[in-house]
Amino acid sequence: MRIGIGGIAHETNAFSPVSTKLESFERREYAEGQAIIDKHTGVRSYIGGMIAEAGERGADPIAILYANAVPSGKIAKSALETLRDRLIDGLLAAHRTAPLDGIVLALHGAGAAEGYPDIEGEILRAVREVFGPVLPIGVVLDLHGNISEEMAEYADVLIGVKGYPHVDMFEAGRTAFGLICDMVETGSRPYMRLVRLPFLFAPGKGLTIEGPACDIRQRLLRAEQGDEDLIYGTFFHGFPFADVPIAGASVVTVARTREAADRYAGEISEYVWNRRADFDCRVIMPAEAMDKAMQYAEGPVIINESSDNSGGGSPNDATWLLREMLERNLPATAFSHICDPEVVRQAVQAGVGGRISCLLGGKTDRLHGDPIRLEDAYVKTISDGRAVCLSPMGKGSMMDIGLTVRLQIGNVDVVVSTQRAQEMDKRPFEIVGIDVTELRIIGLKSTHHFRAWWKDHSVAIVPCDPPGVHCSDLSQFQFMYIDKTYYPFNKEREWHFEV
Ligand SMILES: [Zn+2]
Known part of the structure; x- marks a missing residue:
């Protein structure tokens, strides 16, 4: 059995001023043929599964x-078309062999x-056009996917991760691949049902370890375990910051009977709709989070700056939380990491043991706080920024935050990098010689993915969510294309599932 595999993955944040080009994919991850297999074998990724x-x-x-590019602004038209055409040409060449x-x-x-x-709808349309209606096509997706009717039309199965943090990418990849094998072996096709809800919410409320999204996940799992006609179900949270007409939450079920696909899609989507008010969010400034974190006698307490999450397309150079930490100047505090290649270059030039004065962060746009003026910051360490990921999410893959330095500013250790990334585990601290077990307060930039590792390596997690392109308070944004009749923009909106 020969199954073509591959993918084009991007989470687009329309509010990011950083446009996404072909080089953006090449910089993060771009591979063809055997190199993909070599890179993902044994790794807890979609392709690994x-x-x-x-x-x-x-x-x-x-x-x-x-x-796969780090989330950022809109993808250039030519970049998408190039990737799409290379994927199609590659599939065709393999098919001819x-x-x-x-x-x-x-x-x-x-x-x-x-x-x-809707790039996924476009890619699937192009694949279907070339291979016709019969060839089984499976897709594995992030739960932040905005799922369109076109995607459901062109694919046989759409399988999303259920966890946020996305700790089940490997399992979702396995499931999608296994279902396509089943289709090839049996010649039969499962039933799929997509229900798009008139509901948008931001990733800040999407945690599936506790809260409303956790309850929905549990309900899905119970349905899967309780009825063998239901093969798999996904609650797609959607991603409002893509600012496209199809943005929104949805439920997709894959089942052995049409009746089961419809029934569970209906049950779960109605349950999601009834919980919609539980997903409302507000701005939380770092001062409030610092006050809370200081109440703990032991450390480390994590403060995560959710609104500057590079995993959601943020610049990774916001200064809101870092400025607050520097002003408090508490012993045993550290921050990782702020992305500022200019400052890294200056620190490398000064060398280990040198001192630099400069403006740090806040350089991408005016939304993420002003640059911080540093005087005589001490250059403690320089690192290549690379280490193997420890987190259950992506374990075994290579973290690469580029050339990285550790600056000591008063009592605070600050990690400054040249590439954007979330703190999936302790590695960004470790590579510059910081022992996180000795810290009282740790500041980092991530919404929920960091929790997969840090929840077991911290005494408490205190979120802050100041202004930024990934802030969960949707009222902060000037959306152009999303449907404003959706909840929460229209709180009076009514909706019922229809078979
Ligand atoms: Zn995601």
């Missing part, structure tokens, strides 16, 4: 192209390009 399932099923995963029996793609779900507000 597909490879593992292929091994189990005795199938040949024919890797074509996998491109020996016919493919199916295709499984990892597409994030919240990608938007100039001229293509």
Whole structure:
């Protein structure tokens, strides 16, 4: 059995001033053919899961192209078209060598390009156009995907992760690949039902360890365990910051009968709708979070700056939380990391043991706080910024935050990097010689992914969510294209599931 695998993944934040080009994919992850297999074998990623399932099923995963850029602004039209065409050409070339029996793609779900507000719909349309209506096509997606009717039309199965943090990427990749193998072996097709809700909410309320999204996840799992007709269900949170007409929450079920697909899609989506008010968010400034964190006698307490999450397209150079930490100047506090290549270059020039005066952060736009003026900051360490990820989310993959320095500013240790990334684990601190177990307060930039590792390595987590392109208070944004009749923009909105 020959199954073509690959993907094009991007979470687009329309409010980011950083446009996404072909080089943006090449910088984070771009691979073709065997290089994809080599990179993902044994890694807890979507592709890693597909490879593992292929091994189990005795199938040949024919890797074509996998491109994944750090979330940022709209994708350039030419970049999307180039990636799409290379993927199609690669699939066709493999098919000519020996016919493919199916295709499984990892597409994030919240990608938007100039001229293509739904890149996943466009990629799937192009694949279907070339391979016709019969070839089984499976897709694995991030739960932040904005799922369109086109995606459901062109794919046979849409499988999303259920966890935020996305600790189940590997399992979701396995499931999608296994379902396509089943389709090839049996010749039968499962039923899929998509329900799009008139409801938008920001990632800040999407945590699936506790809260409303956790309750919805539990309900989905119970439904899957309680009825063997239901194969898999996903609650897609959606991603409002893509600012596209299809942005919104949705539920997708894959089942052995049409009746089960409809029934569970209806039950879960009605439950989501009834919980909608539990997802409302407000701005939380760092001072409030610092006051809370200081109440703990022991450390480390984590303060996460949710609104400057590079994983949601933020610049990673906001100064709101860092400024507050520097002003309080408490012993045993550290911050990682702020992305500022200019400051890293200056520190490297000064060398270890040197001192620098400069403006730090706040350089991408005016929304994320003003630059911080540093006087005589001490350069403690310089690192290449690379280490193998420890987190259950993406374990075994390579963290690479580029050339990185540790500056000591008063009592506070500050990690400054040249690449954007979230703190998935202690590595960004460790590579510059900071022992996180000795810290009282740690500041970092992430919304929820950091929790997969840090929840077991901290005494408490205190979020802050100041202004920024990933702030969860949607009333802060001037949306252009999303549907304003959706909740929470229209609090009176009514909706009922219809079979
Ligand atoms: Zn996500």
